[in-house]
Amino acid sequence: MTAVWQRAWDGQQATASPLRDDSPAIGPPLITYVEIDTVTGKAESFTEQDGLSAAVESFANRPMIEYPPRCVGPGSKAPPESILVAGSESSSSGIYLARSSDGTRLWHIDNDGGQVVFETDTHLAELPPPNVRRLPFQTMDGQTAHVRCLLPHDHQPGEARPTIVWVYPGYETSFNYRHHLDARNDPSPLNLHPLASEGFIVLIPEMPTDSEVGGGRELSEELLGTVLPAIEAAVTAGFADRQQLHVAGHSLGGWAALHLVAQTDLFKSAIAAAAPTNLISEFGISDVRFRHGEYVDTDGLASMSRIFGLSRPPWEILDRYVRNSPVFSAASIEAPVMLIHGDQDYVSITQAEEMFTALRTLGKPVEFVRYWGEGHVFESPANVKDMWSRLYAWIRQHSS
Secondary structure: OHHHHHHHHOOOOOOOOOOOOOOOEOOOOOOEEEEEOOOOOOEEEEEOOOOOOHHHHHHHOOOOOOOOOOOOOOOOOOOOOOEEEEEOOOOOOEEEEEEEOOEEEEEEEEOOEEEEEEEEOHHHHHOOOOEEEEEEEEOOOOOEEEEEEEEOOOOOOOOOOOEEEEOOOOOOOOOOOOOOOOOOOOOOOOOOHHHHHOOOEEEEEOOOOOOEOOEOOOHHHOOHHHHHHHHHHHHHOOOOOHHHEEEEEEOHHHHHHHHHHHHOOOOOEEEEEOOOOOHHHHOOOOOHHHHHOOOEOOOHHHHHHHHHOOOOOOOOOHHHHHHOOHHHHHHHOOOOEEEEEEOOOOOOOHHHHHHHHHHHHOOOOEEEEEEOOOOOOOOOHHHHHHHHHHHHHHHHHOOO
16 A cells, blocks of 8 residues: 555556446455465465366355254264364265364364364363353343353352443344354354453343334334343342443444443443444445445445334434434443444444544543454454453453
8 A cells, every 4th residue: 555655656656546326336255265285385266257176166166064063963983063074975084173162173083083183272271161141131121031141260149340241232142042252162253251261240131122124212222121131130140240330342232332331320331342333424434345445335224224223314314313323422421431443344443433533522531442454353363362451451440
């Protein structure tokens, strides 16, 4: 990018990148396959548009593995919960991926037995085992829901510790739900178990929603009706401390966290990562490709309708967009706020910039951590580690 800027300053090449009303809409992602010769190390890339080699085409058209992974079953030489990732039709030989609580291993299984050919994340065996409880509660609408309580291994009932309420509208907490975010070896950068390992309590409430497109209550109005009863259930059970509550979330969860601290003074602080904050501006800037590519994102209205129940554009129902945009409730926020965002996120980083500017202008306590080169969910190990280190420090700083 700096080289392009320099050519513009040298008068050699303009940086203009026009978009028109007839520019093509963003299409499906372009999938690139890479074929690597393990002997020579030579690598060659292909796309479906360019045409694939026979070997790559066979790989691209392979049967896809169902998720969640199927248990191999009794009598198998493979470890329980293994996933078959490669096998031979002419023999019983196969490669299995096994993710257990103490690490991830790649097994080669044949008629003679099995052996580990690769393992990683074995340091997880050093972490205390998770202590997960699931409590029922009644929402303010009378629905039965549950809250997952992730407790430090040495927590005693009624013990006062900083408690993080991790929110995401629509979240389910059933034990077979795909995104538990609390297993020691969950590969997600948003795995919440390290919070418990650091001595914090984590509450993950179910947040059923009943907002309807074009009618009914709005999503922002449904948050307290699930979160407050979930907290009360955990406090009554001795699993949470009402005096040391923090609220946190990612994406739509970050949006919810900001709304919650605007609606109640129950929380000591809020952490909002990758959060939309102004649905009016986000309506037209919902993908980083809109800024840097040659395509136009025309999915704004569909996203607003699907996620927030806003079935018309902002110029037709401006008041609803304002009510559902936490940036316009910034004056009601008293709790310190940490904003986290990657500059390559399809939720534009301008969303965090607007919220930071609003809170700072109002004299509210706020911190904004930007991560260059990261998308919606962080991927680089250094940034994931840095983010969690900052979260630990933030929670300790703002706990009594």
